[in-house]
Amino acid sequence: MIGFADETIIEVRSGKGGNGCVAFRREKYIPYGGPNGGDGGKGGDIIFCVKRNLRTLAKLRHKHCFKAQNGGDGQGWNRYGADGEDCIIAVPPGTTIRDAETEEIIYDFSTAKGEERFIFLTGGKGGWGNVHFKTSTNQAPRQANPGQPGEKRFLKLELSIMADVGLVGFPNAGKSSLLTFFTNARPKIAPYPFTTIIPNLGVLRIDDESDIIIADIPGIIEGASEGLGLGDTFLKHITRTSCLIFMIDCSDENYLTAYDTLCNELSNFSDALMEKPKIVLCNKIDEDGVYERTMEVVEKIKKSEPNTNVIPVSVMTGFGMNSAREHIVKLVNRNSDYKDKNEKTTPSFMNTKYFSEEDDIQYPGSEK
Template identity: 50%
Template sequence: MASSNFIDYVKINCRSGAGGAGSVHFRREKHVPKGGPDGGDGGRGGHIILKGNPQLWTLLHLKYRKHVKAGNGVAGEGGRRQGAQGEDVILEVPLGTIARNPDTGEQLAEITEDGQEIILFPGGRGGLGNDHFKTATQQAPYYAQPGESGREEWVVLELKLLADVGLVGFPNAGKSTLLSVLSAARPEIADYPFTTLVPNLGVVAYRDYKSFVMADIPGIIEGASQGKGLGLRFLRHIERNSVLLFLVPATSEDIRHEYNTLLNELREYNPELMDKDRLLAISKIDLVSDEELARIKADLPQKIPVTFISSVSQRGLDELKDSIWQRLTLPPSAE
């Protein structure tokens, strides 16, 4: 899929349907010249509904659909016949989609499961017919309720990718290469920074037919949490990952500093990210000597599991998958 097709943010105008009016009607038949009120109720207006679809991974299909309008309810009729309901509009969205108020930022809905449906904006209620308003003293009411109007509001749909593992690293750290080797994903790979301009997902096969989902996030640079580079736009995708895999190349001048810089950018963006499990992979070990590797091992960050890997020669990849799986299946009591 072309990178331009990855859309994770759209703003659309939604209008739920108005309810139908209640009917003012009286029973009139050949042998019942002065029957009582029998006006039916109006039908409710159509809802605007969000529905989770695991086959979608982008909001591209909604990018150019700026106005969404549900159907209006039909007015009631005589003989206590209720009007038809307005047609609902179902917006299918990828799992991990959040709906927000564009002005206040308030979260309106969140879709995380296959087939999950949430009424984003309910349709207006149908009005009651005059049959509901007869009393002992008012046996022929000439009144019925009008239908309730629908809601018209702008809404922002924002996608946060659902993945088990999120790759975190500076541009050109080898994240896309690792994803392409571990999974069937085919992200663009080149020997220059910011090759990856959109997140990529890949399913990584593990032992005994198990698997987990890995997300390659566009490279973070120092200052990303303040809006520099591409990091700010895509940092939100890291929020849903169970495990964060930090990738630092063995050719880096200062691995400890690079790791701490990445960690600080995540902390500045959202302090809650510090509660997630973290792993560190030293990539591109095929480009350094054994003596250099020994020096690197002596100066690694503390209190974080470290794996040495090479995506090109595929060294250390099984150990990396074992370490990831161990963190993913760690019981809560052991954390």
């Protein structure tokens, strides 16, 4: 997992305010010049901002302490100290800031409406110079205030990739191939399990005004919720998606139990995942003898979940991929947040007929 990080703990410190100055006006022929000590400058703030081209917290993992600059001290002749420079910490979209000790959520960039900057710690105020303490009875005050100290906190940053659709499946089920087929992403693809070891994002273009972001996470195996394989390390990256795509490899010997196993692992991680709208893609229908297996899977899922769309596809040959694309768009468009984000006219292909068991479709390997 070199080059990818979705969690890190950092220390942040805002700047200390500058000290006020004790000084007096000294000029020839002016024996009673009076106080003229300037104020100290304000300490720098700790500011988090979203940087859209970031996809990981790796840069923050290699630097554990972030300090804003201290304010400058005041000087004579009413010269104020310079304000300290702010420390701006860039984070990718979907970052959550938590207290490292209590796990309390301090700020969540995935739910902030339009806000991409968050001032977390304010720098200390600068101290007053002695010019502020002059009174009718104290014409030469020798008093100035020190600058206020900055604040120090330990934070835990967590990244949940922002996507509309999450891909779920066993290793080597064809998730990365699907992402490559539909989007501009180019993840590593190879004929062996666990080719994908970090999450990948791809953009499915709908029209000139809107698109859908698809997230592919590393393959899940039975027992992942208990730490087997890559465990549930990356399941949090699909918790904020609006819907899920289950990829079933119908050429695998466990094709009949694959869907139930995946559902079980997701529900063990979070019940909310199984409440998301979903479709099931039965992949590799182009291989010999897989058509009959695919029909078994379709029948089994339809029997227990009549409202779940199950689509036979072959990512390698492109069979059924147009129907799969239309189902994905339809599924995402049902989400109200997505509609608010992409106010547009429904594309013409949205009115086309979707796959059902009664459709007269010639499947590879079938006798139709």
